[in-house]
Amino acid sequence: MKPAPFEYQAPKSLEAALDVLARHGGDAKVLAGGQSLIPVLNFRLAQPALLVDLNRVSELDFLRRSEDGGLRIGALTRQRRLERDAVVKEAAPLLAETVPWIAHPQIRNRGTVGGSLAHADPAAELPAVAVALRARFRLAKAGGERWVDAKEFFAGLFTTALEPDELLTEIALPPLPARTGWSFQEIARRHGDYAMVGVAALVTLGDDGRCREARLVYLSVGDRPVEARGAAALLAGSDLGPDAIAAAADKASRDEMNPRTDVHATTEFKRHLARVLTGRALRTAAERARNGRS
Amino acid sequence: MSGTYKVAVTVNGQAHERDVEPRLLLSDFLRHELNLTGTHVGCEHGVCGACTVLFDGEPVRSCILLAVQADGHAVTTVEGLAQGPEQLHPLQEAFWECHGLQCGFCTPGFLMTLVPFLEENPDPSEAEIRQAISGNLCRCTGYQHIVDAVQQAAAKRRAS
Numbered sequence: 001m002k003p004a005p006f007e008y009q010a011p012k013s014l015e016a017a018l019d020v021l022a023r024h025g026g027d028a029k030v031l032a033g034g035q036s037l038i039p040v041l042n043f044r045l046a047q048p049a050l051l052v053d054l055n056r057v058s059e060l061d062f063l064r065r066s067e068d069g070g071l072r073i074g075a076l077t078r079q080r081r082l083e084r085d086a087v088v089k090e091a092a093p094l095l096a097e098t099v100p101w102i103a104h105p106q107i108r109n110r111g112t113v114g115g116s117l118a119h120a121d122p123a124a125e126l127p128a129v130a131v132a133l134r135a136r137f138r139l140a141k142a143g144g145e146r147w148v149d150a151k152e153f154f155a156g157l158f159t160t161a162l163e164p165d166e167l168l169t170e171i172a173l174p175p176l177p178a179r180t181g182w183s184f185q186e187i188a189r190r191h192g193d194y195a196m197v198g199v200a201a202l203v204t205l206g207d208d209g210r211c212r213e214a215r216l217v218y219l220s221v222g223d224r225p226v227e228a229r230g231a232a233a234l235l236a237g238s239d240l241g242p243d244a245i246a247a248a249a250d251k252a253s254r255d256e257m258n259p260r261t262d263v264h265a266t267t268e269f270k271r272h273l274a275r276v277l278t279g280r281a282l283r284t285a286a287e288r289a290r291n292g293r294s
Numbered sequence: 295m296s297g298t299y300k301v302a303v304t305v306n307g308q309a310h311e312r313d314v315e316p317r318l319l320l321s322d323f324l325r326h327e328l329n330l331t332g333t334h335v336g337c338e339h340g341v342c343g344a345c346t347v348l349f350d351g352e353p354v355r356s357c358i359l360l361a362v363q364a365d366g367h368a369v370t371t372v373e374g375l376a377q378g379p380e381q382l383h384p385l386q387e388a389f390w391e392c393h394g395l396q397c398g399f400c401t402p403g404f405l406m407t408l409v410p411f412l413e414e415n416p417d418p419s420e421a422e423i424r425q426a427i428s429g430n431l432c433r434c435t436g437y438q439h440i441v442d443a444v445q446q447a448a449a450k451r452r453a454s
Contacts, residue, residue, distance in 0.1 A: 001317050002338060008299060008316030008362060031360075038358040039339035042319075051316065055363060080352070104429025106343065106407065109352040110359070191428040 003041035010053040014060060014140065018167060020052050022142040025164030028052050032076060032115030035107045060114070060169055065091055069175035075114025075168050079126075083108060092173050094182035094200060098129045101184065104192045114168045117153070120160045120224065123194040127154055128225040129184065130171065132200040132217040138170040145169075154224040177213075179205040181289030183281040186219070187273050189264060195220050196265045197273040201281035203240060205289045211235050214248070214282070221257040221274060228252035231278070240286040249278035303364045305330065306374030316362050321345040323361035324371060332372040332402050336431070343430030346403040347371050353407050372402035375409065385409055385447045394443035396434035404430050404440060412448055420445070 011017040021028060029048035031037055032055070040046045054060065060076035063085055071091040073082075082088050082099045089096040102108055102116070102125050116126040117137065130137075130150040137148050139162060153161050162168060176182075186198030198219040206212035214235035216228040231252035238244035252274065259270035298313040305328060312327050321338075324330045324347070333356060336344035340358040347356045348370035356369075375383035385405055388394065395401045404427060411418070411426045418426070423444045424437070432440065 001315065001322070002319060003317040005315070005317055007297075008360075010362070034358055034360070034363075035340060035355075038319075038360070041317075042339050042358070053360075053363065104343070105411075105426070106346055106353045106355050106429050107340065109349070110354050191425055 002044075003038075004044050004047040006041075006048055007050045008053065009050065010056050012056045014057055014167075014169065015142075017052060017054060017057055018140060018142040018165075020050075021165045021167060024050050024052075025166075028164075030054060030118070030167065032118070033078065033111040034115075035103070035111040036115070036119045036121065054167075063087060066172065071095075071173040073113050073171040073173070075112065075118075075170060077113050079108040079111045079113060079116070080105070082113065091175065092133060093176075094133060094184060094202065095129055095173070097182065098125050098184040098200065101125050101186055101195070101198070107192075113171060117171065118160060118162060118168045120154055120156075120158050122157060122222060122224050123220040125184070125186070125195070125198060125219060128198065128217045128219040129200045131225040131227060132202055132215050133173050133176075136172045136174075137168055138172070139163075139166045140169045141166045147172075150225075151227070157223040176202070177204045179289050179292055181205075181285040181287065181292060183284035183288070185277040185281045185284075187277065197221060197259070197270050197277060199274065199277045199281050201278070201285045203235070203282065203285045203289050205240075209239075209290070211238050211240050211244075211286075216248070216252055216278060216281070218252075218257060218274060221259040221270060226257050228256040228278075230256055235282070240282065245279055245282045245286075248282065249275045252278050299362045299365075301361050301365045303361075303366070304368040306370055312361075314361050316360060318361045319357055320347070320359040320361045320364055320369070321356040323364070324356060324369070327361075330371050330373050334399055334402055336399070336403075341431070342400070342403070343407065344400050344403040346406040346430065348406055348410065351410065353410055370406070372405055375405060383409070384450060385412065385443070388443040388447035388450070389440070392439050392443035392446055394435065394440045400430060400432045400434075404432070408444055408447075412444070412451065416448060416452055418444070418448060 027049040031053045060074040062074035066072045135150040183201045186195035200217045202215045204213045214232040218226045231248040253271045302311045324333045334344040336342035338357045340355045345357040
């Protein structure tokens with residue numbers, strides 16, 4: 001046996017799951033897709049007293065268009081479903097473009113949206129995209145719930161705003177503004193590996209065709225998703241031409257991130273990758289915004 | 295110590311029931327409880343792909359699933375592919391003909407990844423094949439003969 005012994009509960013409803021967490025939250029780990037948690041248990045890096053398996057809580061597995069045109073995603077929705085369901089492409093094309101970058105099909109068949117977000121790995125794709133899309137997260141506990149912005153949710157390395165008795169149950173993505181283009185770019189040593197650097201970009205054009213708003217959120221360059229607000233401010237009001245894009249890419253990679261040297265890349269190399277990927281992402285997003293249907 | 299839990303699971307069409315500790319991995323359940331040793335165990339943390347099986351028809355890594363999670367589900371292992379001892383699955387036959395294996399350790403994982411892939415993509419490009427197997431490690435072949443085998447299996451499948 002690889003994992004250390006643990007008690008196991010597999011509640012069949014959200015109410016029952018929250019009840020277990022209310023009683024045992026501090027000693028319990030929540031098991032969703034298990035694609036990060038079970039490796040950690042196999043290594044015995046974590047030895048929780050109790051595992052609360054959410055996989056029988058089918059009410060948390062849903063994906064639907066919301067009334068405002070955005071998207072509502074249940075925390076237990078498999079990543080593979082995001083990849084296959086056409087509603088994601090319509091309502092959140094940035095998300096649809098990103099999902100195939102998450103690990104491998106075998107992982108996406110089990111991995112869940114809520115699990116990846118609650119795990120809060122700074123090298124994961126979904127947290128950065130959630131920040132870029134201004135997602136809101138529903139955190140439920142026995143007898144209450146609250147909504148938290150993605151930006152506030154990610155508190156540091158593998159650390160979130162979740163209290164021990166709380167469960168991430170739902171992700172709400174607002175609709176994109178009209179004339180918005182998107183792009184997701186990342187560089188990994190092999191397809192499916194963790195990214196050395198990745199970026200989610202969104203640009204919205206005004207009536208005059210100039211940039212009204214831009215968002216740039218990076219993965220793998222800090223202890224949580226890193227948003228380059230200074231670079232975005234440089235882009236606002238610009239024509240999104242080569243000079244404006246180069247200035248934003250320089251600013252973001254030089255002043256707005258502090259990637260750490262690891263076995264795959266030095267700080268300087270990661271800054272270089274971030275600059276190049278920012279350029280690619282902004283060019284693609286700008287072109288999509290100009291050619292958009294809306 | 296933790297207690298045991300009942301697992302009722304259908305493996306390769308056959309129903310099985312066992313009482314297991316919750317920490318038992320599905321890969322170890324298949325190998326040690328059911329003696330289905332075709333599912334190989336490599337890295338045991340979800341990286342190498344050797345332990346890939348079908349879980350309700352979708353490829354998953356059995357070393358990062360708990361056996362208790364398979365309760366009520368259907369699993370297909372590499373033993374479920376061939377129709378009989380003299381009748382390999384067409385993809386197995388293509389691996390044989392194209393030298394898609396050398397030591398054979400990774401082969402069950404490749405097969406279980408690629409069988410559903412070919413059903414979803416009957417005419418894959420080389421790039422699509424390489425992307426499909428990016429979650430499976432092979433230390434012998436250099437992958438080229440595996441890609442050849444997939445292309446041959448796909449071509450034969452389309453012709454039949």
